[in-house]
Amino acid sequence: xxxxxxxxxxxxxxxxxxxxxxxxxxxxxxxxxxxxxxxxxxxxxxxxxxxxxxxxxxxxxxxxxxxxxxxxxxxxxxxxxxxxxxxxxxxxxxxxxxxxxxxxxxxxxxxxxxxxxxxxxxxxxxxxxxxxxxxxxxxxxxxxxxxxxxxxxxxxxxxxxxxxxxxxxxxxxxxxxxxxxxxxxxxxxxxxxxxxxxxxxxxxxxxxxxxxxxxxxxxxxxxxxxxxxxxxxxxxxxxxxxxxxxxxxxxxxxxxxxxxxxxxxxxxxxxxxxxxxxxxxxxxxxxxxxxxxxxxxxxxxxxxxxxxxxxxxxxxxxxxxxxxxxxxxxxxxxxxxxx
Numbered sequence: 001x002x003x004x005x006x007x008x009x010x011x012x013x014x015x016x017x018x019x020x021x022x023x024x025x026x027x028x029x030x031x032x033x034x035x036x037x038x039x040x041x042x043x044x045x046x047x048x049x050x051x052x053x054x055x056x057x058x059x060x061x062x063x064x065x066x067x068x069x070x071x072x073x074x075x076x077x078x079x080x081x082x083x084x085x086x087x088x089x090x091x092x093x094x095x096x097x098x099x100x101x102x103x104x105x106x107x108x109x110x111x112x113x114x115x116x117x118x119x120x121x122x123x124x125x126x127x128x129x130x131x132x133x134x135x136x137x138x139x140x141x142x143x144x145x146x147x148x149x150x151x152x153x154x155x156x157x158x159x160x161x162x163x164x165x166x167x168x169x170x171x172x173x174x175x176x177x178x179x180x181x182x183x184x185x186x187x188x189x190x191x192x193x194x195x196x197x198x199x200x201x202x203x204x205x206x207x208x209x210x211x212x213x214x215x216x217x218x219x220x221x222x223x224x225x226x227x228x229x230x231x232x233x234x235x236x237x238x239x240x241x242x243x244x245x246x247x248x249x250x251x252x253x254x255x256x257x258x259x260x261x262x263x264x265x266x267x268x269x270x271x272x273x274x275x276x277x278x279x280x281x282x283x284x285x286x287x288x289x290x291x292x293x294x295x296x297x298x299x300x301x302x303x304x305x306x307x308x309x310x311x312x313x314x315x316x317x318x319x320x321x322x323x324x325x326x327x328x329x330x331x332x333x334x335x336x337x338x339x
Contacts, residue, residue, distance in 0.1 A: 041303025068101030184223030
């Protein structure tokens with residue numbers, strides 16, 4: 001996908017060297033934005049292979065989000081991507097889909113004077129088993145699209161400041177807004193932090209799928225997926241390998257500025273591998289730059305199509321309801337996850 005390659009090039013060409021909490025250094029860029037027309041096909045990357053296990057992981061994760069569950073006991077049977085952040089019982093101390101479907105409403109005694117909150121009889125409120133009340137943000141979006149499609153309040157939020165202050169991994173893609181233009185349903189995602197090589201390709205695929213499901217459920221056509229990432233970063237290695245970029249990022253960026261053809265990125269990769277210290281044993285592929293230079297050298301292929309079963313909704317969507325068709329890609333690339 002052209003927009004993704006432009007994002008990769010922008011981060012590598014304009015970013016700054018930035019250590020972070022994981023101990024794996026990054027090249028980081030502030031406030032990147034791009035848009036994808038979903039009418040031109042499903043935006044699953046073709047410059048690296050994303051079917052098979054990767055597709056399986058993304059699709060099961062989206063079904064898990066829609067379930068509103070606070071644990072990964074069913075999800076971990078299909079993918080291990082959340083295992084590092086869950087406790088022994090499979091519970092997470094952060095929230096994505098849980099807040100999409102079950103955003104907590106303050107107890108009466110916690111509500112400040114003058115605030116307005118729905119009571120237990122409200123259409124989007126559910127009383128939990130322990131008596132707490134929660135609000136279904138996604139059902140609110142679906143119903144409002146039917147009742148008042150021109151609303152500018154179709155916001156879903158996975159961020160709670162108090163939870164984020166203490167959780168192991170606060171939501172990265174934390175807020176999204178739907179907006180109708182004509183017969184097209186558009187989605188804008190805001191993300192505080194984005195792993196360019198590993199996370200963002202998943203985010204594109206997941207939210208394009210979510211937009212397709214909600215559009216189909218509410219009688220719209222999928223429109224544009226827009227994505228703003230506050231800290232867009234490329235992991236560039238640990239120890240001596242990561243620190244090399246602190247002194248040599250300008251040299252890398254000078255070579256990127258001279259890359260006029262796709263094959264030129266392979267020359268930049270060859271220079272990097274000849275100049276940078278080798279990654280330490282056990283740290284292989286924490287440096288994502290070489291793999292992303294490989295992607296930049298590849299020509300995007302035609303986008304696949306996505307089919308969602310008739311009648312599938314945010315409450316019923318399952319793995320078997322979704323079919324990826326006519327997907328072809330370049331070979332896969334391996335990147336290690338910085339936790």
